Amino acid sequence: MSPIISKLPKAGTTIFTVMSSLALQHQAVNLGQGFPDYPMDDTLIDLMARAMRQGHNQYAHMNGTVALRERIAEKVFSLYKYTPSVEDEITVTPGGTYAIYTALTSIILPGDEVIVFEPAYDSYIPNIEINGGKVIPIPLNKEDFSINWEAVKAVFNKSTKAIILNSPHNPSGKLLTESDIQQVTQLARAFDFYIVSDEVYEHLVFDGQPHLSLLKFPELRSRAFCCYSFGKVYHCTGWKMGYCIAPATLMAEFRKVHQYNCFSTNTPAQVALAAYLMNKEAYLGLGKYLQQKRDFLQTELKGTPLEPLPSGGSYFQLYSYRNISGEPELAFAKKLVVEAGVASIPVSAFYTKEQNNQLLRFCFAKKEETLREAAERLRKYFSAG
Ligand SMILES: Cc1ncc(COP(=O)(O)O)c(C=O)c1O
Known part of the structure; x- marks a missing residue:
């Protein structure tokens, strides 16, 4: 048999693996x-077990259970003062x-051209390419991972x-600002384009800053697919549950693709999540919880030459090793695994073109003892010099 002509010839094993x-x-x-190494809430586990015992084990509605979509709509209103239509604008995925x-x-x-900011979460580019789209990568500003809007305007057509x-943002932890929102709004007034807004870390926002969901802004949400996890x-990444919110006309097309892909999403998990969403504290308290972890790791790493970059949200913080070595990021990250016993992710893996900014991404969504052990190993490694 002749070999498959790959639709993703550039794809290899991901850096995470x-x-x-x-x-x-x-x-x-x-x-x-x-992913977190601490346990998820027992209450949610119990709700899932109860849903299975109660017999919620067959296909759910293609768009998601009505109860879960209703709870999502209520949550969106309480956070962003906008109520998406349960019938037409929310799909559970x-x-x-x-x-x-x-x-x-x-x-x-x-x-079709799709603008992607780099460093970028690893699924975006293959998702565009498998659909025959053309990726237009734009690097975020090196100093602070802000968006270079002049560069964006220069490629728009x-x-x-x-x-x-x-x-x-993954990997940098950077948040969109009011000024970014103004810039996208200006573009939206001049050009006809869609926005895919990846807001999976919407509740993991630190230092009292707001999450600027596109759902807050009528001119932007009218052209956006907002995606959540x-x-x-x-703290249950293995459940693989999420949802998308988009205007009815966009959602109608989304559902055509969804219908012939997985069709419907795990039923007992939806029943459990609908009940659990009633507890606002379970998501409103998350930013503070993760911020403590970010700060704990930062304090523990103070004795090392690794320099933290600001992280305003997500599971991640970038650390620079420019004071230690000029080695390429992948080589340095591998060396830290072998010689120090700590694994991180080289930020170069989030770019299409070769880069070396001497940056590593550390995930702080871990138990305190895990973070302490990692920091202790790094302190020992760097002090041995
Ligand atoms: C930016 C970003 N988007 C999406 C996802 C994936 O979300 P899910 O596990 O719900 O598919 C991740 C996971 O790492 C992520 O970092």
Whole structure:
């Protein structure tokens, strides 16, 4: 048989798998991949078990259970003073990544250009390419990961189909600002394009800053697919549950793709999440909880030459090793696994072109003892020099 002509010829094994395997091999503390090592709330586990025992084990409605969509609509109103239509504008999905893929697949035709800011979460570019779209990568400003709007305006043209926004941003933890919102709004007044807004870390925002969801802004939400993750919010990334909110006409196309892909999403998880969403504290308290972890790791690493960059949200903080070495990021990250016993992710992995900014991404969504052990190992390693 002739070999498959790959639709994703450039795709290899993701850096997360590479670093996690290396971490396992060297019994390193894994601050690489973005998932919590602390337990999720027992209440949610009990709700899921109860839903299964009560017999909620068959296909759910294609768009998600009505109860879960109603709770999502209420939550969106309480946070962003906008009520999406339960009937037409909310679809429950198996995770945030699936919602992003489905949104991009709904809109991209071969040759369409999609603007992606780099460093970028790793699914965006393959999602565009598999649909025959053309990726237009724009680097975020090196100093603070803000968006270079002049560079965006310079590439905008009639073929620009969409722009992907991600706030809080993975890997940098940077948040969208009011000024960014103004800039996108100006573009929206001048050009016809869609926005895919990856807001999976919406509740993981620190230092009292607001999360600027696109749902807050009528001119932007009228062209946006906003994507969310229950896995990230409720420390159950393995559940792969999320949802997308978009205007009815956009959502109609989204649902056509969704219908012939997975069709419907895990039923007992939806029943459990609908009940759990009644407890606002479970999501409103998250920012503070994760902020303490960010600060704990930062304090513990004070004795090392690693320099933290600001992180306003997400599970992540970037650390610079420019005071220590000029080695490429992947080589340095691998060295830290083998020699110090701590795994991180080289930020170069989030770019299409070779980069070396001497930055590593650490995930602080870990138990205090995990963070303490990682910091102790790094302190010992760097003091041995
Ligand atoms: C920016 C970003 N978007 C989406 C996701 C994935 O969300 P989910 O696990 O719900 O698919 C992640 C997970 O790491 C992420 O960092």
